[in-house]
Amino acid sequence: MTVSYSFNHPARVAEATRTRVLETAARLGYRPDSTARALRSGRARQLGVVVGEHLSYLFDDPQAAQFLAGVSDVCVEHDLGVVLIPTRGDHDDVDRVLSAPVDGYVLWTTVIDDPVLDAVAGCARPAAIQGGPAHPGLICVGPDDRAAAAAVASAVPLQTATPVVVSFPLDRRRAVRLLRGAELPEDLADTAAVPFPVTGARLAGYRDALTAAGYDWDDVCVAVVERNQRQNGEVAARELLAALPEAGSLAVLAMSDELALGARAALTGAGREALLTGWDGSPEAAASGIWSVAASLREQGRACARAALGDGGDDVVRPTSWTVIAPR
Amino acid sequence: MTVSYSFNHPARVAEATRTRVLETAARLGYRPDSTARALRSGRARQLGVVVGEHLSYLFDDPQAAQFLAGVSDVCVEHDLGVVLIPTRGDHDDVDRVLSAPVDGYVLWTTVIDDPVLDAVAGCARPAAIQGGPAHPGLICVGPDDRAAAAAVASAVPLQTATPVVVSFPLDRRRAVRLLRGAELPEDLADTAAVPFPVTGARLAGYRDALTAAGYDWDDVCVAVVERNQRQNGEVAARELLAALPEAGSLAVLAMSDELALGARAALTGAGREALLTGWDGSPEAAASGIWSVAASLREQGRACARAALGDGGDDVVRPTSWTVIAPR
DNA sequence: CTGAAAGCGCTTACAG
């Protein structure tokens, strides 16, 4: 059809014909049907954003919002639609995800043993996942958590204080525990031993920094919290204080600003001095004397979208930038 | 094809045949292609959410996030995809919106003179818009702003204080002004006179309440701000104080909690007592002695999605619930 | 109860 050529390959049609076609189309309100176009071309021109568990969580979390904004930056640029695909934890999640008319997937906050992970990794469409877990068939986008954890821990004067760690859960059982480095798996990157890869990588980074500073990781106290909320940080700090009654000031390496702020409240309440590191680069942490790591989730969203478009190489891991933020 | 019947009309196929088809499909990883299905059936099974101006704004605004969560509630329930359609203010916005493979539209924060509004209203697909403006061809979803404004204004003891209004802009010129009720259009619902319909409706509600309380609207001071930010409320309050040096305590009817909080800061700074009303039901307002109106944006999102699905009647306006929140 | 046929609206080699 000459009309089709006029829209898609203007050079192949005589100028006059093309003008006539386009004008008539405008007058008639005709425009190519995107569904038919998608069927014929095999490209839906849409990217699917798979959101673990409840979609509403995505919208309650400002970090997630930044991530999604990054995804949509790239999609606007390439004139692609963004389709939100919530998973419910049903068995038909896999079906819904694979049935979606999209050219690639961006995965957000999916648990490691989610069957959707295997399904998406195994399908023909490119897929990127924010923050891991690394998975054959998925491009893993995110900061190098281990390096960033080591850097933020090294930013504080470790020599002057007893280092302790306030850690995210190791796995989805989310058991609250207080243990020593020796009780943790040797290989923290082994997702069989530490199913939450972000937790493992950050623990490894803290270990790197503490070992370099002359501490024996085996003796370091690690408080594992259930969730990333301020009060969990408070409880963890109290337990650490109880476990280390003799220690002087503490250097608390916490995996989030929220946890660090909670720990700080508990320590201040107990009249104890402490150096603290968190994560996420929140203004409140910086204002509260807490070192932090800032990694732009918007940038990660952009990187995920590009990967899910099949742009760029076939690298399995795409590191994104991060910086250590000193308190002000 | 028997396969098609097995998936879509199981009753029309013998039990044994169907089982065999489904098992084979599962083994082969076959599932119906949604694009082909959409082409054939004429239904994309997707809803488009048209987001005015920049998509990233959507994600910076927690209210918007709630709205989107409401839309996705309904879409999950009906197994529909949610496609985000950002508009850029280009001339090809209309084209992009109309080209999207969706069965209906939900419009969010679109300005009244947006050509997308006419385009969407004029197309065959059902469309709903949050908060207005009312537009032929669009289903308008939102609380009754006029009634809610009257209710929140009436909730404060108006007799004991001089009432003043801190208003959103009347139009997209967003001129900062200080005027009297008499200078405002008589018909506040006339979108030619007051292009921002929410502003007009709330002004009308305040007028209702003040008139009922025995005040002459013509004399009431109305400060119009440029944007909905705290500092704009502060500036407005200072101007009101300057304009009403003789007045005792004020009753400030502000169109948002942010504006009310700003006004409160300015008045407290000037050592003045004030009763205040805001809008949005924020915890901070409630904790600061400010009456407010809470209207669930999640509920509005749900209502928009249902309307955009073509569910329900052909009513042009779908009021959603609201409540006046007293400070605690 | 099952299967062959038409057609949804496009795009792309291909022939004129």
Added chain:
DNA sequence: CTGAAAGCGCTTACAG
């Protein structure tokens, strides 16, 4: 430079 033909993967009357 322009147009007739096949086919993307479905669904749905229709015939067997």
